[in-house]
Amino acid sequence: PVLMDAKSATGFVAPALLFLGAAVFAPFIEETWFRGTLLPAFSAVLKRPVWGIVLTSLIFASLHQTGFPSWLPLASIGAMGAMLTYQTKSLVPAMVMHGLHNGVTLILAILLS
Numbered sequence: 001p002v003l004m005d006a007k008s009a010t011g012f013v014a015p016a017l018l019f020l021g022a023a024v025f026a027p028f029i030e031e032t033w034f035r036g037t038l039l040p041a042f043s044a045v046l047k048r049p050v051w052g053i054v055l056t057s058l059i060f061a062s063l064h065q066t067g068f069p070s071w072l073p074l075a076s077i078g079a080m081g082a083m084l085t086y087q088t089k090s091l092v093p094a095m096v097m098h099g100l101h102n103g104v105t106l107i108l109a110i111l112l113s
Contacts, residue, residue, distance in 0.1 A: 015110055023103035034060050034078065035085040036106045043086075053082040077101055 034056050043052030057078035061071040081094035 019106055022106050022108050023099045026102060027095045027098035031061070031081060031091050031098055035081055035094050036091050039085060040056060049086055053079055053086065056082055070104070 038056045038059070039049075039052050041052075043049045043057045046052055046055070057075040058071075060078035060081075061074035064070070064074050066074065077098070081098055084093040084097060085091055
């Protein structure tokens with residue numbers, strides 16, 4: 001949905017706000033929720049971090065409104081964020097990776113439309 005908004009946006013303000021939301025706010029909120037809250041909770045309940053990574057990645061993918069065909073790529077992005085968080089014990093690397101992914105995707109969508 002955001003890519004469709006980006007493609008139809010005119011001027012500077014709307015694309016800039018879309019970029020800010022997709023590359024800054026969404027990664028901050030989503031990584032805080034999925035990797036900061038759900039990952040440790042699921043890892044503790046399921047007794048193994050790998051199952052927490054898998055489960056949070058699948059939930060992350062399923063909550064994006066892009067349809068079933070994009071679930072595997074989105075789950076992969078979620079798994080990378082979860083592994084970064086687990087390995088570094090920090091949300092910052094996952095937020096940066098997520099923001100770069102979203103930002104580059106959005107810029108390419110705007111430039112190629």
